[in-house]
Amino acid sequence: MRLEKLLAHTGHGTRSEIKRMMKTGTVSVNGRPVKDGGMQVDPTRDEIAVDGEAIFYREFIYIMMNKPQGVISATEDTRERTVIDLLDPEHRQFEPFPVGRLDKDTEGLLLLTNDGKLAHNLLSPRKHVPKTYFAEIEGQVTEEDRQSFAKGVALDDGYVTMPAELVILKSGAPEYGELSKIELTIMEGKFHQVKRMFQAVGKNVVYLKRLSMGPLQLDEHLAAGSCRELTAEELHELQQSGQSGK
Structure with a gap:
């Protein structure tokens, strides 16, 4: 890995800020000052320090967000505000992306990570990872609807x-x-699956919030628009879920 990339991922500034910092000789690798940001380093073997303070690198980041309404589940957009815009710079530097999508007007649990393998496992149709939503519905939801959903309903495209x-x-x-x-x-x-499922039984969703994805539950203390990193226990359970599809 390039040294300047490692320093960026560990929160030591933008690439331009890091280049300026390196010129001062405050960055060292294995005890020797280094001024070449393009130098290849192995974060698992090389001792890297800034101002004498050791740098501990991590490759992946896992963030739980309580997505608010009005933002889109994308990494960038020229017109709309995205979930990435809600992240702190220390999280954005890892270049995370949303795992799956929530509609612009849908809120609730959204996982963001730069771990492509975990994201693939959680989203793979073969894994059948459950997702639970709370919704307010225009119309009377009945036992007949419950039974229809239990069997599977035909969407507008025949699926x-x-x-x-x-x-x-x-x-x-x-x-x-x-x-x-x-x-x-x-x-x-x-x-738009939840909305389309209710449309299939003649009803409309007026409010939608995702509560969970696999074993990961939305933190009830997390305000809309806020986020936090997953705990070690949450990450372990999520990784197990992605592997087993439960």
Whole structure:
């Protein structure tokens, strides 16, 4: 790995800032000052220090975000604000990306990482990693809907979904303007899937929030638009889920 890239990933500034810093001779590799940012180093074997303080490198980062409405699940966009824009510079320098997508008007749990292998495992249709959502529905959600979802419903393009678990928290009364409240667990991630599933049974989703992805639960203390790194336990469980698809 290039030395300047390692320093950037460990929060020591932008590439231009690091180049200026290296000219002062404050960066050392194995005890010797180094001014060449292009120098190849092995972070697992070489001793790298800045101002005499040892640098500990990590390759991957894993971030839980409570995505707010109004931002898109993308790494960059010329017109819209993205979830990457919500990250601190210390997290952005790892160049993370969202694992899967939440619609612009959908909020809740979003995982961001630069670990492509884990992302692939979590998103692979063969893994069947469950995702649970809370939703408010325009219309009365019934036991018949629950049974339909349990069998799988045909979407507008003819695709029949895998069986999904629908829990009715409140069956609203449309005549009084009441919304139904539900939790839905799906095993796949088709485009606008939750909204399209309810459209298939003649109802509309007016509010949608993702609560979990595999074993990873949205931190209830995480405000909308905020994020934190996963704990070691959360990461271990998520990695196990990605491998087993449970």
